[in-house]
């Protein structure tokens with residue numbers, strides 16, 4: 169076996185975690201190797217076409233995983249430069265301050281994080297700058313304290329969404345503009361890179377105007393002599409020294425050939441499912457249950473949020489193009505009516521008839537799918553799921569990924585859906601159809617009741633949680649494996665709890681935090 173090179177740092181994966189960490193380390197002059205199993209997402213008209221993107225899954229991995237019953241699972245996840253941020257909706261939320269403490273849910277306890285919100289706050293501010301977040305502080309009642317305003321003004325609502333915001337406010341809620349990472353300049357539309365289109369959430373941006381990890385973090389550092397990016401380079405295994413204390417070599421399969429690389433520091437950032445799988449595949453004599461897995465915790469406590477997409481269909485059309493501008497967090501915390509959190513309400517990108525035809529939605533009476541999509545407000549509801557050791561990533565005999573998951577803490581989510589139903593029924597009278605305008609709420613797909621199916625692993629986290637105690641966590645508070653001197657993890661694996669807002673900004677902020685630790689370590 170030939171060694172293909174030694175580096176100061178190897179980062180495996182170029183998504184929210186790995187891409188952001190590389191950006192932080194690039195100026196140090198340290199020799200950095202980025203290993204990415206995918207390629208660049210090609211720039212082509214299909215990028216913005218719902219048929220190839222949503223129906224044919226053109227850009228998704230073709231990998232097949234298994235669920236706990238051994239049934240094949242076709243994960244909706246993406247292997248490419250920028251990772252899943254190439255396809256994300258770019259809603260870039262901070263976790264709420266109390267999410268870092270223990271939170272009492274109807275379904276059990278959401279555990280505290282080993283670091284406080286204050287420790288992450290400076291890095292949230294820095295990631296909001298790096299990822300050009302647009303927003304306005306202090307309107308969302310659950311907004312945590314921030315040391316700086318958002319770097320860019322909130323993205324404006326289109327008329328239908330503005331009306332809805334007024335309706336919600338009239339009902340006593342405090343709707344707010346969702347923080348968004350898009351390179352939009354509404355004051356100067358001719359120069360704005362983002363054109364505010366309808367194919368953003370779930371699609372790659374054809375004009376590179378989405379704040380994804382490729383555009384904001386990886387591409388800007390590739391001209392540095394000290395940064396090397398290898399695409400189509402899949403990390404297969406991590407080998408340790410004889411004592412099992414250091415990762416000695418990273419075994420890579422690139423274009424069908426086996427290569428080996430070494431580094432002083434090795435960082436896994438393959439996404440929560442693939443980082444756990446990589447450690448399990450790297451079992452050896454010193455680490456018989458998987459690398460860094462003396463605790464048995466590797467792969468366990470998988471979380472992915474309790475999510476629903478609900479379409480509120482009305483007789484009047486919804487002409488909104490860019491829909492993801494409005495959020496409601498009034499039910500994120502216990503309320504007068506219920507002692508527990510319910511969750512977060514916002515939007516997905518505007519749904520279309522082609523996309524709907526892939527999901528078998530319930531059809532509103534008298535509507536076709538096409539018509540329904542033209543007349544719907546498309547809500548995204550998220551509630552927190554709790555870390556259960558039996559919800560886990562493991563490997564089958566061939567080394568393929570097995571994802572076992574049973575949903576939990578669902579009562580709050582059901583109540584959130586009922587809340588939204590009530591709110592929509594209590595909207596102001598429409599001038600044309602009166603109260604008859606609203607036709608009801610319809611679930612986006614019927615795979616698992618109203619829930620996003622397991623194949624949707626968009627918000628995966630928690631499989632290598634960080635903590636103080638090596639018996640119950642895999643990583644220490646710097647996200648270094650307790651059992652190894654030079655192995656770090658900066659993707660969503662480290663989350664001890666999932667909160668109920670989208671995870672990417674927290675992954676980015678943590679990667680910057682770990683980056684500062686590594687700069688200190690390597691000085």
Ligand SMILES: Cc1cc2nc3c(=O)[nH]c(=O)nc-3n(C[C@H](O)[C@H](O)[C@H](O)COP(=O)(O)OP(=O)(O)OC[C@H]3O[C@@H](n4cnc5c(N)ncnc54)[C@H](O)[C@@H]3O)c2cc1C
Nearest residue numbers: 181183185205247251252257258259403438659660670672
């Ligand atoms: C459709 C969609 C919409 C979303 N919308 C939002 C949103 O609005 N807001 C939000 O906060 N989050 C959103 N998310 C979630 C967000 O994209 C993820 O939380 C985030 O990208 C996870 O970051 P990560 O670094 O953990 O992993 P990823 O971004 O998935 O990066 C992992 C990288 O590792 C690479 N890799 C994996 N295995 C290997 C290996 N063995 N060797 C080499 N490379 C490997 C992958 O190819 C990938 O590039 C969305 C996700 C999807 C799919």
Ligand code: SF4
Nearest residue numbers: 362363365368373377
């Ligand atoms: S809305 Fe803007 S950032 Fe999103 S895909 Fe369209 S042009 Fe790109």
